Amino acid sequence: MMVALWPIHKLVGIKRIIVTTLQASSGAGKQAVEQLKEECSRIASGGYENVHVNLENKAMPQQLAFNCFPHIGGFAESDYTSEEWKLVKETHKIMHDDKIKVSATTVRDSG
Numbered sequence: 001m002m003v004a005l006w007p008i009h010k011l012v013g014i015k016r017i018i019v020t021t022l023q024a025s026s027g028a029g030k031q032a033v034e035q036l037k038e039e040c041s042r043i044a045s046g047g048y049e050n051v052h053v054n055l056e057n058k059a060m061p062q063q064l065a066f067n068c069f070p071h072i073g074g075f076a077e078s079d080y081t082s083e084e085w086k087l088v089k090e091t092h093k094i095m096h097d098d099k100i101k102v103s104a105t106t107v108r109d110s111g
Contacts, residue, residue, distance in 0.1 A: 014095070015099075022068075023083075023108055024110075025064045048066075051063055071108070072084075085104075088104055
C-alpha cells in the first residue's frame with residue numbers, strides 16, 4: 001500500500017487513508033492452519049453443527065472454517081486492535097507524517 005501511496009503523498013499530499021486488510025488464517029501460524037483443516041474436514045463429513053467443539057488443534061477461540069471476523073490481535077485504545085494500530089503507526093513512520101488520518105480495519109478469514 002505504501003509503495004503506491006508514497007509518490008502521491010510526495011506530489012500532492014495525503015490527508016486521510018481508509019484501509020481494510022483481509023488476512024488468511026495461516027497468518028496466525030501452523031496451529032491455526034491445523035484448526036482450519038480439522039474444521040473443514042468436520043464440515044465436509046457432516047455439516048456445520050459443533051464444528052468448533054473439542055478440537056485437538058485450537059489456535060483461535062472461534063471457528064475459522066468458512067468464517068471471517070473483523071479483528072486480529074487484542075483490542076487496544078479507541079477500540080482498535082493491535083494489528084490495526086500497527087497499520088496506523090507504520091503508515092505514519094513510512095510517510096514521515098503523523099498528521100495523516102488512518103482508519104484501519106483488519107479481518108481474519110479462512111482464506
